[in-house]
Amino acid sequence: GEVTGRRAAAAAAEKRSHRHAISSSRLERPSRRATRQNHALRAAPGEDPYSSFSESMDPQKAKQSCILFYSPDTEALARKVSNASAKINLGEIAWKNFADGFPNLFIKDAQNLRNSHVAFLASFHDPALIFEQLSIIYALPRMFVGSFTLVLPFFPTGTAERIEAEGEVATAFTLARILSNIPLSRGGPTSLVIFDIHALQERFYFGDTVLPLFESGIPLLKAELQKLTAAGEEIVIAYPDEGAWKRFHMFFPGYPEVICTKVRDGDKRIVRLKEGQPAGKHVVIVDDLVQSGGTLIECQKLLAMQGAKHVSAYVTHGVFPKESWRRFKHDPSEGAKDGFRHFWLTDSCPQTAKAVEGKAPFCLLSLAEPIAAALEI
Structure with a gap:
């Protein structure tokens, strides 16, 4: 009994000692508030004592820089992107050719790309230029970069999707398969930024090793429409066919709509008004891209006959093969019958942007800021 009593007393003493140690450690451990107060005491005179805390919580401060490479045709847009964000710096590539015509490429300062966030701004407007750009696109992720983003504003085979x-x-699927085989970077799959792809279901053409991010140039147009509305213009949004309506009508809540449709008359395709009232309004035709422009011109003529006050147009991608942009006439003030009041398009197709800049009725809307926003990590 005496032994048992001594053991119980020893256990009780040990338990009291353990509790004392815990309470002492709690007293010695500084609280979060005390830590901030100590930091405040160490702050220099005139310095905000909590500045480092607020900066660490600011998502803008936490964003990392990105190195943006570009093809020769997209240099102008790349410089605008860099100017739009202090976090984006431009990389350099030497674009040369061997005597046989095949590309001779060199990525400058490649050894400094490790663990960096890297992007490439491409343009596939000319099939002859795709191979040399793919060579760069496949090489950059292998340089131990932290992440890789491919910005392809215009997906050129999007209309051949079925x-x-x-x-x-279906060459849209072919190009999607090529891009789906971009090597993984240290950060994982490649992010692929595309603006206003022809059909949203084309996202399913890409494999799991690439993450397509579908952006739109429509917000740029809406900013222009707000200016016209503020100036007293009555805006109506028109769609050249039902496909364009399905693709874009959700972007324009609150705007009256006009929907056109194409019908066959023998070998001809005639544009007719399906629904809507364009009379007396400034009608803006919206579509994702324009090639020869025949459909848009037929829509303009139809809307003018229906009494539209002015007709304007917007496309994200002005392809305009064989300089077909020259077909579009300007309506300076007389009315819709004379042509287009405004023709907005983005700089997604660099050769077109260079050709039409400063020429009425064309108005360039730059994708620089949306691209810069997409590249911020």
């Missing part, structure tokens, strides 16, 4: 007869080739 097969209607056996034997046709």
Whole structure:
């Protein structure tokens, strides 16, 4: 009994000692508030004692810098992107060719790209230029970069996204497969930024090793429409066909709509008014891209016949093969019958942007700020 009593007393003493140690450690450990107070005491005179705390919580401060490379045709846009964000710096590539015509490429300061966030601004407007850009696109992720983003504003084969007869080739799927094989970077799959792809379901053409991010140039147009509305213009949004309506109508809540449709008359395709009231209004035709421009011109003529006060147009991608942009006439003030009051397009197609800049009725809307926002990590 005596032994048992001594053991119980020893256990009780040990338990009291353990509790004392815990309470002492709690007293010695500074609280979060005390830590901030100590930091405040160490702050220099005139310095905000909590500045480092607020900066660490600021998402803008936490964003990391990005090195943006670009093709020769996208240099002007790349410089605008860099000017739009202090976090984006431009990289350099030497674009040369061997005697046989194949590309001779060199990425400058490649050894400094490790763990950096890297992006490439591409333009596939000319099939002859795709191979040399793919060579760079496949090389950059292998340089132990922290992450890799490919910015391809215009996905050129987007309109060839389906097969209607056996034997046709859906080249949209082909290009998507090529881009889906971009090597992984240290940060994982490549982020692929595309503006106003022709059909949203094309996202399913890409494999799991690339993350497509579909952006839109429509917010740039809406900013222009707000200016016209503030100036007293009555704006109506028109769509050249039902496909364009399905693609873009959700961007324009609150705006009256006009929907056109294409019908066949023998070998001709005629544009007719399906629904809406354009009379007396400034009608803005919206679509994702323009090629020869025939459909837009037919829509303009139809809307003028229906009494539209002015007709303008917007496309994200002005392809305009064979300088077909020259077909578009300007309506300076007389009315819709004379042509287009405004023709807004972005600089997603560099050769077109250079050709139409400063020429009425064309108004360039730059994708620089949306691209800069997409590159911020």
